[in-house]
Structures are given as C-alpha cells and as structure tokens.
Amino acid sequence: MKRTVIALGRFEEAGKKVAGFLGAEFSPYSKEAFREAFSHSTHIVAVMSTGIVTRSIAPLLRSKWSDPAVVVVDPGLSFAIPLAGGHHGANDLAWELSGLGITPVITTATERAGKSSVEIIARDHGSRVLNQESSVNVNTAILDGDVPFYCISGPAMILAGRETAILVKDGEYSVGVGCRRGAGKEAVESALRKALSLASIPAGEVSVFATTVKKSHEQGILGAVRALGGTLIFLDDDVLARYPPESPSRAGAVGLAGVAEPSALAASRRKELVMKKTVFGGVTVAIAR
Incomplete structure (x- = not known):
C-alpha cells in the first residue's frame, strides 16, 4: 500500500502535516503530480479544491477496481471528501483522517443508509468480488433491503446469474x-x-x-x-x-x-x-x- 499526499504550494504545511500523520509520501502539486501518483500509489490525498482535483484526475480514471482511492482535503484541514473509490479505500481513508480532527464527508449511498457495500463485505471476509460487473445491482439491492449471503465451503462449483456477486478468498x-x-x-x-x-x-x-x-x-x-x-x-x-x-x-x-x-x-x-x-x-x- 503506497500513499501520496499532494498539496498546492501555499498549502504545503497542511499537506506535510497530513502526510506525516498518514506516513505518506509528500508531493508538491505540479501538472504531472497526479499522473505520477496514479502510476505508483494506492491512495491519494489532495490538499486543494475539489475542482482542481476533478480536472486533474478525470483523464486518468480507468476503473474503480484498479484506480487509486482519492480523497480531497480542504486547506483548513476541516473536511475530507472521498472523490473516487469510496468503496475501494477512500471512505476508510477519510475516516482515518478524523484522527487529525478532519470531518469525513461520506456520500456513498450504502454508507449513508448505514449499510455495507458488497466491496466492503468482501474485504471484511478476506475476499474479492470476482464478477465485478455485479456490484452495481447487488449494492442497489442492499439499499432496497436484505440480500442473502451464502458461505460455501470448498471444494465447490458455482454457477450464478449476473446479478449475483461471487466473492472468492484472496x-x-x-x-x-x-x-x-x-x-x-x-x-x-x-x-x-x-x-x-x-x-x-x-x-x-x-x-x-x-x-x-x-x-x-x-x-x-x-x-x-x-x-x-x-x-x-x-x-x-x-x-x-x-x-x-x-x-x-x-x-x-x-x-x-x-x-x-x-x-x-x-x-x-x-x-x-x-x-x-x-x-x-x-x-x-x-x-x-
């Protein structure tokens, strides 16, 4: 796991404070800062405006399953906003930053409803979602009500529909x-x-x-x-x-x-x-x- 904190020059002190707290690498903002961070980081914290971060990472986004988790923190270190990869580490990182007195602003629907997404359930069971395309339908079903969870001990064979998430041990x-x-x-x-x-x-x-x-x-x-x-x-x-x-x-x-x-x-x-x-x-x- 590699974490990088990127901050505008005028917010360098705040950025270094966040980096020190997280044990992360600090990188001053530049035109290539996000591209470089995307190539080697699993988590990115950006101390700057949401607009700058959005424009910077938009061309770099490929898949929520492989992109780094991105969290935006305002220069006053008041709020942490998971911008990309909420279910893939950004929400957890925002909550971790609460240790600095920063308030996490969580917007993912399952978390706002007090429920766990299929990605989080997979993580908590030491597994991963094999058929990733199922996550949207399964998370929607979780929002609408209870979704059955079956644990099958191997050796086993599984034939499941597209709206059934298959979790396999890592x-x-x-x-x-x-x-x-x-x-x-x-x-x-x-x-x-x-x-x-x-x-x-x-x-x-x-x-x-x-x-x-x-x-x-x-x-x-x-x-x-x-x-x-x-x-x-x-x-x-x-x-x-x-x-x-x-x-x-x-x-x-x-x-x-x-x-x-x-x-x-x-x-x-x-x-x-x-x-x-x-x-x-x-x-x-x-x-x-």
Missing part, C-alpha cells in the same frame, strides 16, 4: 481450463498440476479455477478441481468475449474465440497472463493474476 492467481469433450478427471488434474508446477505456483495461491459455462457438464474438469480442493466457476460467453485470447485456439467448435486464456483473464484481478495457453494432451490451461 489468492494471487486464477486458472483458466479447457478440454476436449469427455476428457477424464485424471488427464485434467494432471494438466492443472503440471501447469502450476511449471509456473512455480502452489495450489493454495489459486483463488479460483474458471471455464466456459459450455463445459459445466464436463466431469473431468469438475473432478479435477474438486481433487485440487479448488473453487470452479463457469463463465458466460459475453464475459469471455471481452478477453480475446493471445494464443490460437480451437474453441470455435463451441462458438468461442478461446477458453483457457479468456477464462483466466476474466477471473483475475490484474488481467495479466503469467502463463499463456499451454496444451497438455486434450487439456488447455492458462494462468493469470
């Missing part, structure tokens, strides 16, 4: 797997173990195994993941289509551009392949983080 890697029709459990398990060994990744560091929903009947995949003590999810075509494979694939037989690489990427956090699709007989495996 692990660095996701493994995408495909296979020829009727591939046996031993063949799939052997392929998965070989892939993890080649990548020097312990099975315990895998958060989830993933494949296309069209493979939900493949007993070989189901049995192999169960033998590894993992969690297996099935992904819809439209989800996989967002991640074109880097390697050639025969997945056209099931109407897809690929299975192993798109599945690994779709289920991953950073969307980075650490092992491209590798073929083990009739089984394909890819690993992402």
Whole structure:
C-alpha cells in the first residue's frame, strides 16, 4: 500500500502535516503530480479544491477496481471528501483522517443508509468480488433491503446469474481450463498440476479455477478441481468475449474465440497472463493474476 499526499504550494504545511500523520509520501502539486501518483500509489490525498482535483484526475480514471482511492482535503484541514473509490479505500481513508480532527464527508449511498457495500463485505471476509460487473445491482439491492449471503465451503462449483456477486478468498492467481469433450478427471488434474508446477505456483495461491459455462457438464474438469480442493466457476460467453485470447485456439467448435486464456483473464484481478495457453494432451490451461 503506497500513499501520496499532494498539496498546492501555499498549502504545503497542511499537506506535510497530513502526510506525516498518514506516513505518506509528500508531493508538491505540479501538472504531472497526479499522473505520477496514479502510476505508483494506492491512495491519494489532495490538499486543494475539489475542482482542481476533478480536472486533474478525470483523464486518468480507468476503473474503480484498479484506480487509486482519492480523497480531497480542504486547506483548513476541516473536511475530507472521498472523490473516487469510496468503496475501494477512500471512505476508510477519510475516516482515518478524523484522527487529525478532519470531518469525513461520506456520500456513498450504502454508507449513508448505514449499510455495507458488497466491496466492503468482501474485504471484511478476506475476499474479492470476482464478477465485478455485479456490484452495481447487488449494492442497489442492499439499499432496497436484505440480500442473502451464502458461505460455501470448498471444494465447490458455482454457477450464478449476473446479478449475483461471487466473492472468492484472496489468492494471487486464477486458472483458466479447457478440454476436449469427455476428457477424464485424471488427464485434467494432471494438466492443472503440471501447469502450476511449471509456473512455480502452489495450489493454495489459486483463488479460483474458471471455464466456459459450455463445459459445466464436463466431469473431468469438475473432478479435477474438486481433487485440487479448488473453487470452479463457469463463465458466460459475453464475459469471455471481452478477453480475446493471445494464443490460437480451437474453441470455435463451441462458438468461442478461446477458453483457457479468456477464462483466466476474466477471473483475475490484474488481467495479466503469467502463463499463456499451454496444451497438455486434450487439456488447455492458462494462468493469470
């Protein structure tokens, strides 16, 4: 976790006070200050007007799941306003600043209603939201009433609709797997173990195994993941289509551009392949983080 405090020159004293309190790096404001902070920081506190910060970070914003949390603090150190990433660290940072006598101004709907968002629930359970696109619908449902929470002990297989958030225990890697029709459990398990060994990744560091929903009947995949003590999810075509494979694939037989690489990427956090699709007989495996 890397924190940066940015302040206009005339507010440098206030900025350094905040930086000292947070144990953060201090950076004087410049045209490139926010761009540089976005490249290496997880949390940013800006001691200046909301307007300056809004204009500065607008071109840099990509996704609330990967962007730094941004909090604006007025020069008088009276108020802390989470501007971006409220559910991804900004609200918590604003509350932390209350230790300096700064009043947090929280505007996220779930918090204003005295409820926890799905992102916060995931964090509190040491997990992450796998299907990030579900968060809007789930948080809306939380506002409207109680949303059931199911805890499933693994080994397990989950097939859920788009409006159901899937929370998986934190692990660095996701493994995408495909296979020829009727591939046996031993063949799939052997392929998965070989892939993890080649990548020097312990099975315990895998958060989830993933494949296309069209493979939900493949007993070989189901049995192999169960033998590894993992969690297996099935992904819809439209989800996989967002991640074109880097390697050639025969997945056209099931109407897809690929299975192993798109599945690994779709289920991953950073969307980075650490092992491209590798073929083990009739089984394909890819690993992402």
